[in-house]
Amino acid sequence: MNAFYRQTPQALDAEHRAALELYGKLEQAVVAGDRGALARLAGALARHLAVEIEHHFSFEERELFPRLADAGEGDITELLREEHASIREVVAELAPLAARDPAALDAVAMENFRRLALELTERQVAHIQKESMALLPMLDDLLDDDVDRELSFACAAP
Numbered sequence: 001m002n003a004f005y006r007q008t009p010q011a012l013d014a015e016h017r018a019a020l021e022l023y024g025k026l027e028q029a030v031v032a033g034d035r036g037a038l039a040r041l042a043g044a045l046a047r048h049l050a051v052e053i054e055h056h057f058s059f060e061e062r063e064l065f066p067r068l069a070d071a072g073e074g075d076i077t078e079l080l081r082e083e084h085a086s087i088r089e090v091v092a093e094l095a096p097l098a099a100r101d102p103a104a105l106d107a108v109a110m111e112n113f114r115r116l117a118l119e120l121t122e123r124q125v126a127h128i129q130k131e132s133m134a135l136l137p138m139l140d141d142l143l144d145d146d147v148d149r150e151l152s153f154a155c156a157a158p
Helices: 007-032 035-070 074-098 108-143 145-156
Strands: none
Touching: 007 035, 007 108, 007 145, 035 074, 035 108, 035 145, 074 108
């Protein structure tokens, strides 16, 4: 059962859960040095890095953070914006490596991939926890039915 009442936090929570599942698999494959598992994750990881993170962050920054700041929650939105920026930096470095066949990565490239993948996992897991514990419950309280409906459609749009 979902812990959130409104559609928008439910949608964001579902995205968080999918991301956490991917990060768990990524971390296991990286720690084990399992290039076969990394190859099986390659498509999902490349899409996540190229599309899903930016869509999720942009939606929050454009639609949610201004509403929360207007409601007096500017401190949390500023912290989350800073985390978005630091995660985007890791994504910018990791994405070109993730787009390559793991079997084709030389030792240096594989070490960079490993380091960046673990850094991304650590940052994203902590970020998602903050959003799940602070941002999503605030949205449940802040949004009315009409705004929630409008935002849930905007969240789902590619």
